[in-house]
Amino acid sequence: MNKLHAIQQKDRLQHIDIARGIAILGILLVNMAHFSYPDLYLYMIGPDNFFSEGWGTADHITVKLLDIFVQMKFITMFSFLFGFGMIVMMDRAEEKEQKFVPIYMRRLFVLLLFGIIHAFFIWDGDILTDYALLGFILLLFRKRKPKTLLIWAIVLYALFALPLTISSVLPIQESEEMTEWQVELEVDSEKNAKQAIQTYGEGSFLEIAKQRIHDRIYYMSMNGMASFNPIVYFFANIPYFSMFLLGAYFAKRKVLHQPSEHRSLLKKVWFISLLIGLPTNILSGITENEAFILIGAPFLMLFYLLTVVLFLDFSWGKKILMPFAAVGRTAFTNYLMQSVIATTLFYHYGFGLYGKVYPFGGLFFSLGIFLFQLIISNWWVKHFRFGPFEWLWRTATYKKVAKFKC
Numbered sequence: 001m002n003k004l005h006a007i008q009q010k011d012r013l014q015h016i017d018i019a020r021g022i023a024i025l026g027i028l029l030v031n032m033a034h035f036s037y038p039d040l041y042l043y044m045i046g047p048d049n050f051f052s053e054g055w056g057t058a059d060h061i062t063v064k065l066l067d068i069f070v071q072m073k074f075i076t077m078f079s080f081l082f083g084f085g086m087i088v089m090m091d092r093a094e095e096k097e098q099k100f101v102p103i104y105m106r107r108l109f110v111l112l113l114f115g116i117i118h119a120f121f122i123w124d125g126d127i128l129t130d131y132a133l134l135g136f137i138l139l140l141f142r143k144r145k146p147k148t149l150l151i152w153a154i155v156l157y158a159l160f161a162l163p164l165t166i167s168s169v170l171p172i173q174e175s176e177e178m179t180e181w182q183v184e185l186e187v188d189s190e191k192n193a194k195q196a197i198q199t200y201g202e203g204s205f206l207e208i209a210k211q212r213i214h215d216r217i218y219y220m221s222m223n224g225m226a227s228f229n230p231i232v233y234f235f236a237n238i239p240y241f242s243m244f245l246l247g248a249y250f251a252k253r254k255v256l257h258q259p260s261e262h263r264s265l266l267k268k269v270w271f272i273s274l275l276i277g278l279p280t281n282i283l284s285g286i287t288e289n290e291a292f293i294l295i296g297a298p299f300l301m302l303f304y305l306l307t308v309v310l311f312l313d314f315s316w317g318k319k320i321l322m323p324f325a326a327v328g329r330t331a332f333t334n335y336l337m338q339s340v341i342a343t344t345l346f347y348h349y350g351f352g353l354y355g356k357v358y359p360f361g362g363l364f365f366s367l368g369i370f371l372f373q374l375i376i377s378n379w380w381v382k383h384f385r386f387g388p389f390e391w392l393w394r395t396a397t398y399k400k401v402a403k404f405k406c
Contacts, residue, residue, distance in 0.1 A: 001317075002112045009352050010161055012329070013088075013255070013256065013257065014312070014322075014325050015259065015308055015312055016081060016084065016085075016256065016328070017309075017324075017325040017328035017329050018052050018308050018312075018321050018322070018324045018325045018328055019077060019081060019304075019305050019309075019327060019328065019329075020078070020081050020306050020328035021324035021326070021327030021328035021329075021330045021377075022074070022077075022308065022324050023074045023077040023078040023081065023327075023328075023331075024069050024077075024078075024303070024327055024328070024331050024334050024335060024338075024373075025074070025324075025327075025366075026073060026074025026077070027074050027077075027078060027335070027367050028073055028338050028369060029064065029066060029070050029074075029340075029363070029366045030070055030071055030075070030357075031125060031338070031342075032093045032183055032308055032342070032362040032363070032365060032366045033359065033362065034125045035123070035125075035339075035343065035345075035346055035362075036342075036346050036354060036357045036362050036365070037051060037197065037353075037354065037355050037357070037358075038051075038192065038193040038196035038197060038215075038355075039188070040218075040219065041189045041192045041196065042189070042193055042217075043188055044185055045186050045189045045193070046185065046186070046281050047288075049190070049356075050190065050193075050194075051192075051193065051197075053404045054117040054358065054392070055358050055359065056358070056360070057401055058137065058360040059358040059359040059360045060359075061360075062359040062360045062362075062363050063359050064285050065285075066158070066359070067284065067285055067293070068281050068282055068285040069281065069300075070283065071293065071297075072239070072293055072294075072297035072301075073281075073297055073300050073304060074301070074304075076239065076240075076259065076297055076298055077128070077243075077301045077304065077305055078244045079131075079239075079240045079241075079243035079244055079247070080244075080246055080247035080250075080301065080305065081249030082131055082135070082243075082244055082247065083138060083243065083244035083245060083246065083248040083251070084247035084250055084251040084256070085134070085247075085287040086104065086138060086139075086142070086244075086248060086250065086251075087247075087248045087251030087252055088140070088251055089103075090104070090279065091102065091251075100142070101139065101142075103397060103398070104135075105136070105139070106396070106399075107397040108132045108135040109132070110393055110396045110397060111128055111131065111132040111135070111393070112128070112129060112132035112133065114128055114336075114389070114393070115127075115128030115129030115130075115131070116129060116334060118339065120211075120212065120213055120216060120218050121212075122336070122339045122343060123212070123339040123342070123343055124212045124215040124216035124219065125386050126216075126339075127220075128335075129394045130237055130240060131240070133233075134237055134240060134241050135244075137234070137241065138241070138244050138245075141245060141248065142248075146249050146252040146254070149245045149246075149247075149252060150246070150249045151251060152214035152242075152245050153242045153243070153245035154232075154242075156238050156241065156242040156245070156374050157238065157239065157242040157298065159179055159235075159238065159296075160235065160238035160239060160242070161291075161294040161295065163289065164291060164294060165291040165294060165295070165330060165374060168291040169289075169291065171403075177372060181388035184241070186406040192218070196211060196212070196215065196354075197354060197355035198309065199211040199324070199346050200346065200348065200355070201346075201347075201348055201352055201353075201355045202348050202352065202354070203348055204348070204349075205349045208348065208349060210348055220355070222236070222368075223236035223237065224236055227333075228398045233393035239294075239297075243298065243301075245294040246298070259309050259310075259312075263310075264305055264334065266309060266310065267310065269302060269306060270302075270306040270307065270310060272299075272302060273299040273300065273301075273303035273306065274299075274300075276295075276296065276299040277296045277297075277298075277299030277300030277301075277302070277303050278296075278300060278303070279296075280292045280293070280295050280296030280299070281293060281296040281297065281300050284295075284296065284343035308321060314317050323374055323378055324374070326374070326378040326380070326381045327373060327374055328376045328391060329377070329381055329386075329390075330377050330380060330386070330387030331387075331390045332387060332390050332393060333387030333388055333389040333390060334377065334387070336389055337373065338369060338373070341369055341372075342365075342369065345365065368377040382406070383405065383406055384404055384405055384406060385402070385403060385404060385405065385406055386402065386404065391404055
């Protein structure tokens with residue numbers, strides 16, 4: 001019986017690595033708001049708040065463009081690739097007659113540990129803990145047929161989006177209690193936002209640590225994790241989980257394993273995704289109705305993903321896209337390092353820029369950080385087989401020290 005090890009370079013799907021690298025860029029562009037100012041609390045207050053009053057036209061345009069073209073598109077792509085990766089890993093285990101579940105569960109437990117450390121000791125906006133916990137549920141779908149996975153993905157996403165869509169379209173008669181609750185929420189959120197700006201921008205290392213824990217627990221209380229409510233937690237994370245299932249569906253169908261054999265199908269999906277995704281996301285920006293972004297985000301995500309796949313047919317496409325593959329190969333490390341770099345830039349124990357950088361400026365910080373990662377990643381993969389955190393993750397997963405250098 002052959003031993004199952006981490007996937008070798010020759011067996012990697014380059015277009016998947018490229019897509020993962022591009023997703024890392026998109027996630028950074030969105031996360032920059034949370035890195036540089038208290039966007040969650042400001043969202044609770046509403047678009048007209050004490051912080052956005054200082055924004056210029058370029059800042060408002062930046063936010064609008066990010067909402068239309070980036071928001072929800074790349075975290076769903078990252079989720080899609082997570083589900084895709086599980087099926088690829090399972091197929092390899094079956095080929096080598098290895099038990100997949102114990103290996104994958106160990107992989108998820110290690111990811112959960114990394115996520116907890118990341119969330120409470122580095123940056124409160126961590127997504128790794130959610131991916132790890134949802135990954136255990138994803139295991140239950142590992143043997144399902146492709147059609148079943150697709151149906152579950154669509155039904156679950158509709159279950160999440162439909163109530164929000166209906167509530168955003170139909171007029172809601174607010175009671176006196178609802179109005180009072182909304183006022184209290186806005187007052188509390190403004191207090192939390194100002195506290196975050198004060199602490200992250202001027203506080204001591206210990207004060208920042210306490211603020212980080214406070215913010216993380218606040219986020220956990222919103223999605224049901226803090227109250228240990230599995231129903232609320234799962235519902236809040238349906239957008240991620242449904243994309244896990246969609247990625248698993250594509251992996252089971254193997255349409256992205258050999259794209260040249262499914263070119264016609266991929267082009268049709270690419271065109272339909274553009275036809276639905278672009279106008280609905282533009283409408284979300286024009287109307288500021290979140291229903292349109294909920295409907296359109298998965299479609300525009302698929303359009304972006306398949307654009308990568310189809311553009312690799314051309315020499316100019318390969319020249320533009322191939323550098324992103326190195327970032328994708330080291331995506332785990334790059335995700336964590338974005339937090340380390342950004343918190344050093346914005347928190348007071350570093351350069352203390354928190355609350356001082358608006359969206360337009362944050363755009364350049366994002367591009368600068370990613371350009372640095374792009375250069376380092378391409379140098380790194382020429383000398384090492386894995387990113388440092390990929391190496392730790394794989395070593396713990398397979399219970400064997402993986403070869404590090406090329």
